[in-house]
Amino acid sequence: MQKKEGVMEKIVSLAKRRGFIYPGSEIYGGLAGTYDYGPLGTLLKNNIRDSWINRFVRDKENVYLIDTPILLHPKVWEASGHTSEFIDPLVDDLVTKKRYRADHILEENGVDAEHLTLAEMDAKIKELKLKSPDGNALSDVRRFNMMLETKMGAVEETSVHTYLRPEEAQNIFINFKNILDSFSPKLPFGIAQFGKAFRNEITPRDFTYRLREFEILEFEYFIHPKEKWEALFDAFLEEQTQWLSSIGVDTSKLTPFEHPDTARAHYSKKTVDLYFEYPFGSKELTGLAHRGDYDLARHQEFSGQNLGILEEESKERILPHVLEPTVSIDRAILALLLSVYREVPDKEGTRVYLAFPPHMAPYKACVSPLLKNKPELVAKAREVFLAFKQGLGWVAWDDNGNIGKRYRRQDEIGTPFCITIDFDTLGETPELKDTVTVRDRDTGEQERLTIAQAIERVRQASRAS
Missing domain, CATH: 3.40.50.800 (Anticodon-binding domain)
Structure with a gap:
């Protein structure tokens, strides 16, 4: 096992030198939070994606794979709650005007901000008299919506104001009825997807860990609302661990973390992440959430479409509940590179290889x-x-x-x-x-x-x- 010190720098250097990952828009000075995958990085990404599809889609008999666009009707994000709830805590350096995440400022000063509300973060920063990384006073903590806005249409005055999708889950939920109509699946069943998502991160950092454009692998698994879901939830968590091990991630560096009530997403009944021990700290690699029927219920309300499934015994329509396993390819690639990096002494000095x-x-x-x-x-x-x-x-x-x-x-x-x-x-x-x-x-x-x-x-x- 390699020492943490210097490993990230070695990985970043090797990744660029050998054609895995390049800084985005490098000839123009780069663009924060973006990276390009070179020839070898693209092959590695494809291998990870194919492995996930084989494990969680092909090898199962009841999971359907779809491919959907980045741009959605703006009402999708109203229904999902993203326009009001998809936020990060933001503070400004009052001198340089640089922006930072308040929870990161607190964590870097030894405060666990996972359970804190925005008001509590603000109070703690003031109590500890914390400064920005440049040593200046900070603004009050405020809400910052992370969705990237765009416009669709040939004429600006009549263009549709929408967003680049911040997640793929909503694409799956709004296609739920299509899958029902086309394939008539019986519960339980899943709908899977891979593709790009976008988040206007306040402070993108740590190489490919925190990006503004990234790729997600996920599926929504629909179950009967009365089904005992705890065992299935635990089975998915174990399967995520097994899959990570199969692609070469060091599972001894994984730790499950269950989100407390104050830190869960607004839709979640239960969320457990697998944290990986990166050189910059133990951070989320995979997610697993019980979303209840929140999304289907909201889209049924906002669209006016009946999204229920007809239950054969009672002849009543029910809204399924949902379990959602998800992983970022970009974070998985970084965890994999860190897991397989080796240095061994030889007669010429040090031999470096990726195992x-x-x-x-x-x-x-x-x-x-x-x-x-x-x-x-x-x-x-x-x-x-x-x-x-x-x-x-x-x-x-x-x-x-x-x-x-x-x-x-x-x-x-x-x-x-x-x-x-x-x-x-x-x-x-x-x-x-x-x-x-x-x-x-x-x-x-x-x-x-x-x-x-x-x-x-x-x-x-x-x-x-």
Whole structure:
């Protein structure tokens, strides 16, 4: 396990240098709270998303996957309560006019603000005579709505004033009736979605942890209002932990945290987050909430549409209750990078590698000729590379520098296996003709296999357990 000190800086540097994550709009000085995923980061994100879909949608018989837009009718956010309740506590530096979250100011000064109301935060800041990070007096604590506003329409005077969605859940609730009409599902069943959400964070920070644009994976699981939900809630919490473990997150760093009444979202009957021990503190990674029938009831009221399900026995319409497991891909990627980062001493100093489970690694293998100035080696290596690509998909080609540098480069991006084509592959030693060297990322050990055996070795290792 790595020391916390300096790990974030190393992760941020590696992520940019090796093409995982870049600062957003960097050539223009950057844009706070935004990051771009490079080629390897995009592959990693896709692997996480696919793993989640397989676990929580494909492998279940009663969860339906949908894909919906970022822009919704403005009444959706009135019905959901976001226009009045989706707030953070805001304070201003009275000199510099910089803005900060009041709860963050308190937490950084040793005060647990999780249970405090806005008025209590304001009183505590005044009691402790807290200052801004620049040492200046702070304003009173006030409400700040985090939704990002926009307008739709060709003419400003007649344009529709709406918001970029701050969550995906409402897209699911307003499609609830469509799923009922199309598929006639029986309770319990789920509706799942992945996609972008936007929040006008007061102080975006901590790399990809707190962003203004981020991607969420979540599903709403609809249950009978009289069903005993506690066991199902606990089962979802355990399944979230199992899924995080399967993608490579260090579950020894996870701690469940149940929100007290004063800190729960306005719709929630019960909320339990899984906190991950990041270098900047123990923070939320996944969420699990019992939303009751709040959302369906509100949309039924505001839309005038009947969103109830006809109960076969009583012939009455009921509004289901909802359990909601959710995770941010961006936070999961950061937790994963922190979990798999390794430094080990070797004869050249320190070897750095990312110990991804093979099925999560961006590239499953890398193919190289031992020497790039030998045409016969390069030709054979290209032949092997194409065979690996055909059999495995995401495979890297690397002939830059000597073989040792290639190994270290592939270690840093987490490639589980390096395949080297040498003169024995060409038949210099007759009994080794058409064999290759297979190097294991984690151990550095090498073995000799036929080309077909090497492909199968990588394929077997890359299957999700």
